[in-house]
Every structure is written in structure tokens, then in C-alpha cells.
Amino acid sequence: MRRNILKAAGCILxxxxxxxxxxxxxxxxxxxxxxxxxxxxxxxxxxxxxxxDNYVFLLIKQGGDTLYNSTVEAITGSALxxxxxxxxxxxxxxxxTVPAFDKPYYYCRDTAAVVxxxxxxxxxxxxxxxxxxxxxFSEAFSVQHASxxxxxxxxxxSLNYDSTSEDxxxxxxxxxxxxxxxxxxxxxxxxERQIQEKYMYTFLVEESGGTQDNVEPVITVSVxxxxxxxxxxxxxxGGTVRGLTKETAYTIAQASTLEGGLNxxxxxxxxxxxxxxxxxxxxxxxxxxxxxxxxxxxSYIEKPMSYPVELPLGAIRDALNVVxxxxxxxxxxxxxxxxxxxxxxxxxxxxxxxxxx
Numbered sequence: 597m598r599r600n601i602l603k604a605a606g607c608i609l610x611x612x613x614x615x616x617x618x619x620x621x622x623x624x625x626x627x628x629x630x631x632x633x634x635x636x637x638x639x640x641x642x643x644x645x646x647x648x649d650n651y652v653f654l655l656i657k658q659g660g661d662t663l664y665n666s667t668v669e670a671i672t673g674s675a676l677x678x679x680x681x682x683x684x685x686x687x688x689x690x691x692x693t694v695p696a697f698d699k700p701y702y703y704c705r706d707t708a709a710v711v712x713x714x715x716x717x718x719x720x721x722x723x724x725x726x727x728x729x730x731x732x733f734s735e736a737f738s739v740q741h742a743s744x745x746x747x748x749x750x751x752x753x754s755l756n757y758d759s760t761s762e763d764x765x766x767x768x769x770x771x772x773x774x775x776x777x778x779x780x781x782x783x784x785x786x787x788e789r790q791i792q793e794k795y796m797y798t799f800l801v802e803e804s805g806g807t808q809d810n811v812e813p814v815i816t817v818s819v820x821x822x823x824x825x826x827x828x829x830x831x832x833x834g835g836t837v838r839g840l841t842k843e844t845a846y847t848i849a850q851a852s853t854l855e856g857g858l859n860x861x862x863x864x865x866x867x868x869x870x871x872x873x874x875x876x877x878x879x880x881x882x883x884x885x886x887x888x889x890x891x892x893x894x895s896y897i898e899k900p901m902s903y904p905v906e907l908p909l910g911a912i913r914d915a916l917n918v919v920x921x922x923x924x925x926x927x928x929x930x931x932x933x934x935x936x937x938x939x940x941x942x943x944x945x946x947x948x949x950x951x952x953x
Contacts, residue, residue, distance in 0.1 A: 627710040628675040629655075629718065633668050633687050635702060636723045651702070651722065656684040680712040687720055692767070694752040699767045701726040728765040728796040729773070731757035737779075737801055744779040746801065750791075765796065777801065792849070839863070842930045842952055848892045848903045851945070856937030863945060864930045865890030865903060870918055875940040877902055880925055885917035887940070894926040904944035905931055912948050929953060 633648055649669035656662050658681050664671065668687060685706050692701035702722040710716050731746050738744075738759065745758040751769040770793040774786040791797055839846045839854075845862035846854070854861070868891045870884040871877055877889060877899035890903040907913040916931075918924055933948035 625713040626677045627680055627712050628715045629678050629683065629708055629710055630675050630715060631671060631685060631708075632717070632719045633672075633704070634719070634721050636721055648722070651687050651689050654684075654686040656686070658682045658684075675715065678710045680710055683708045683710060685718060685720065687722055689722070692726060695748075695750055695755050695766060695768045697755065697761070697764050697766050699726070700724050700728065700765075701767065724794045725770075726767045727770055727791040727793055728767055729755075729791065730762070730765050730796075730798045732762050732798055732800050733759060734800065734802040741779045743781070744777070744801075746799070747776045747778070749774045749776075775799065842932075845930050848890055848901075851903055851935070852943045854935045854943065856935050856943070858935040860932055860949065861935055861945075862930055862932045863890065863903065863905075864928065865892055866894040866926060866928050867916075867918065867924050868894060868897065868902065869925065871904055871940045877940075882918040882922040882925060885913060885919040888916060888918065888929075890929070890931075894928075899942070902942065904939045904942055905933070905948060906936075906939065906944070906946040908947065912951060916951060927953070 631653075633651065633653075635648060649667060649672075651668040653664060653666045653668050653671050654662060655664035655676070663678075663683075664676070685708060686704070688703040689701065690699070692699055701724065703725045704720040704722040706718055706720050708716050708718045729748060731748070733744065745756055747754055747756050748766065748768070750773040751771055755766040755768075757766070768791060770791055773789050773791055775789060776786045777784040789797075839851075839858075839861040842862050842864075845864040848863065848865040851861070851863040851865075867888055869878045869881040869889045871887050871889060872881075872884065878884075879889075879896060881889075886907055888905045888907060890905060891897050891901055893901075907917055914920070916924070916929070930952040931945065931948050932950040933945040936944050936946045938944075939946060
């Protein structure tokens, strides 16, 4: 009996070894990944752009292996067959590692979970993630000095600007930059400035004693994106002299950093709506007469980028409220009042005294 059992077991083992020698392992079904890419465009509208075709497309498997290193054009409209798992998708127009002229950097990244037998769709929106900087020298300054330049240093390196580069944009990583002016062999102490991604800064260099300070933020729509364009004096670091006149009014981004309780401060921005009684931001809204929402752009924004201004009962409310004047939406206005640390949950202004168009 025992001999028969051992014999049977041996036959089974032999059969198993023979079967394994020719065994074909069939993996589970693949899933598919469909990726669509767009570039951020004005007013919150996201549409495809022909210029995306040459953007780099990377598909990275969990663990770090790059499965696709291609272009957006090559994968557009394709269903990529992939094993189940997690994948990182990166899209960018070109590499950006150090400050450089003519190098706006658009980038987006997302993670996709591919499930066997199912289709995963991912929509990515590339945004400019570096900041543009240009330097312009006034005519009076140019006449006064035989040679001059500004060196701007930031994360990763520096760029030098002179009379030959006034029409060129240099691009930097967001954060702190240092500007050092050299004229006729003498250099100034470095001036620190903070720059933000997606903003385009023009720094004006004027002769000592110049009073012109063009701080008007102009919102310019390029082919592919909405970018904020800001012009200011190169050595104006937002000190206490700012905001005391209409000509030196704070932009909304600058005003949002001020402490509360400052009196007679001028701010300027576009009227983009109002706030409901519960504090909700209503972009384009015109149903509250007690307040205004200002912004540095008249394009679509979220609440954190807005700046609330109180309209107390009286002449200024009558003149500015969007209930009686809905046509004021997207109009630029200058307002003087008292800064408030928290109004509708945001830095804002109360007790306005004056306004100007």
C-alpha cells in the first residue's frame, strides 16, 4: 500500500515538473491610460494649444523606471497599454535648471492609478512656474552714465542686464533675487526682492532723485497663459514710503502682506466682484453693496488672490458699489483707507476715505 502511494506521488511530481517546463504564465489584463494636456489660458478657460506638440512627455513607473520619453504630440489621442499600478506623468516645454534669458518654463505633474481591464483618463494643465524679469534704464539715466548694468542673482545663478538687453526677459526660480547696480565702475549695495511664479517683472532704473514710480500692474494675455505683468522701481522694496499717494499705491499682492491698522494707505486693483454675508467670494458678482473684491488681474481668480474692501454707508458706497454699478466689474480703481488684518477671512481694507479711477 505504501509502495503504491509513493509510486503515485512520484508520478504526480514528474507530471508537475514536465508541465512546468512548458508552462506559459498569463499575466492579468493591462489597463489603458489616456492623457490630455493643456496650457493655462485666460479667464480660467483651458483649451488645447498647438504649441504643446513639442512639449516633453514623461511616463515614469512606480520605482523610477521611465517607460515613455516622448512628446505630447506623439501620445495625443493614444490609449497607452500599461500593467496595473501607479505611474507619474510629467509634461514640460524644456528643461530649466538655472536662470536664463528667453526661457519661460511650463510644467505639470500628476499621478495615475492604472487598473487592469479599465481605462484611466488624466487631464493636466501646464502653468508657467518660473518668473520673468526685465530691466529698463531711463533715458536720463542712460545719458548720465557712460557704462551701466544690473546683475540679478537668484537660485542657481545670475544674469547681467545692460542697455543691450532691455527687450529681453530673463527667467528665475520664484523666491528671493538680489539686484546690484553698477554705473561707471561703482556698484550699489544689493537690493533684495521677492518674485513669484507666473509674474513678469519690469524693473525701472532712474537717475537719483527721480520720482516716477509706475506701479500699475498690467495684466497681459499671451497666446498660452495669463501672466501678471508688474512694473516698479528696481530698488523699491516696499518700504514705508509706499502707498502714501495714489502714484505709489500698493498692488493687491503687496497690500495683502501689510499688517492691519495702517491708516491712509492707497491700494489699486481691478474690481472683480464682491463677497456674500457668509464670506463667500463671488467672482463677477454684483449682488452686495457693502463691499468690493479687488485683484491684480481682471481674469478669473480664487478667493485667496482677492482683496476685500469695505463700503460703509455713505458717499463712497453710493459711488462704488456693484449693485448700482455692475458695469464697474473689471474696472481698475484706486482706493485709500485703513488696512485690516482679517476681513472676510483675508487681509483687506476698511473705512475708505478716497477713491480714483
